[in-house]
Amino acid sequence: MEAKRQLPNVLVTGTPGTGKSTTCEQIAEATRLRHVNVGDLVRSQDLHCGWDEEYSCHIIDEDKICDALEDQMNRGGNIVDYHGCDFFPERWFDLVIVLQTDNTVLYERLEKRGYPQKKLSENVECEIMHVIVQEALESYREEIVQVLPSNTVEDLESNVERTVQWYKQVTCHVR
Ligand SMILES: Nc1ncnc2c1ncn2[C@@H]1O[C@H](COP(=O)(O)OP(=O)(O)O)[C@@H](O)[C@H]1O
Numbered sequence: 001m002e003a004k005r006q007l008p009n010v011l012v013t014g015t016p017g018t019g020k021s022t023t024c025e026q027i028a029e030a031t032r033l034r035h036v037n038v039g040d041l042v043r044s045q046d047l048h049c050g051w052d053e054e055y056s057c058h059i060i061d062e063d064k065i066c067d068a069l070e071d072q073m074n075r076g077g078n079i080v081d082y083h084g085c086d087f088f089p090e091r092w093f094d095l096v097i098v099l100q101t102d103n104t105v106l107y108e109r110l111e112k113r114g115y116p117q118k119k120l121s122e123n124v125e126c127e128i129m130h131v132i133v134q135e136a137l138e139s140y141r142e143e144i145v146q147v148l149p150s151n152t153v154e155d156l157e158s159n160v161e162r163t164v165q166w167y168k169q170v171t172c173h174v175r
Contacts, residue, residue, distance in 0.1 A: 001094050001170055005076030007032060008170050009092050010163065013085040013136060014099035015127040017109040019150040023099065024081045026160045031079075031167045036072075038065060038082035055119050062087040085132065086139045095166060096140045097159070098133050099150040 001008045010033060012020045021037060028035040042048050047065050048058035066088065072078060073092045080088070085096065101109070103124050110120045126132070136145050148159045 001076075004074065005094075006174055007077035008094035008167065009073055009076055010079045010167075011085060011088065011093045011096045012079060012081050012099065013083065013096065014132055014150070015101070015106065015123050016083050017106050017113065017123065018099035018101045018127070019156060020081045020083070020099060023097075023150065023156060023159055023163075024079050026156070027079055027163050027167075030160065030164045032171075033077055033079040033167065034072075036069065036078050036080045038080060041065070041068065055122075056116060057119075083132065084135065086135045088139075090140055093140065094144065094170065095163070096136050096145045097163065098136045098145065098147045099159070100130075100133070100147060101127060101150050103128050105151050 010027070012024050012027075014020055021035075024035045024037070027033060042058055042060050042065065045064075045068055047061050047068060049061050050059045051057075052059050069078075069080075069088075069092075073080075073089075080093075085098075106127050107120065107124050110123055115123070133147055136147075148162075149155050150159065
């Protein structure tokens with residue numbers, strides 16, 4: 001952990017629908033980490049430069065997002081939830097978790113979410129091609145990147161449990 005941080009920062013990334021928010025909420029409940037949902041932050045603080053009609057999502061402003069998060073990331077104690085990971089400063093994170101979901105399971109989750117067909121198939125394809133895993137491995141030291149399956153409730157429980165154990169270990173000297 002960076003010396004100036006009392007508590008670590010964790011990034012939970014992965015294709016939409018892999019379970020980032022669910023996982024982060026449960027980890028946040030069990031630790032002193034604060035859940036930072038970057039998508040919500042973009043919407044609430046207008047950290048975007050318009051709306052992409054084709055994909056029905058905001059065109060995010062990466063610099064604005066990093067500026068908005070800089071102080072709290074320097075203080076530590078955040079669990080950041082976002083479906084991309086290559087624009088955050090590498091120094092922010094002590095652990096990077098990439099969630100992965102089998103394509104049939106992911107397809108059903110995104111269908112339930114009402115994604116338009118194009119957005120749905122592009123996201124499933126992104127997952128099949130391991131796009132976010134590659135992005136994470138190119139952006140962070142391999143030792144801090146953990147690729148974890150997120151298909152079942154048992155996977156979810158195990159991912160939460162191992163992250164909470166990691167947190168306890170790195171914070172055992174913090175009062
Ligand atoms: N490991 C899992 N097993 C079963 N269902 C899951 C799992 N992770 C997430 N889900 C479900 O999948 C849906 C998408 O999860 P969510 O956390 O919103 O994903 P993301 O934040 O990555 O878009 C939710 O309905 C959630 O309850």
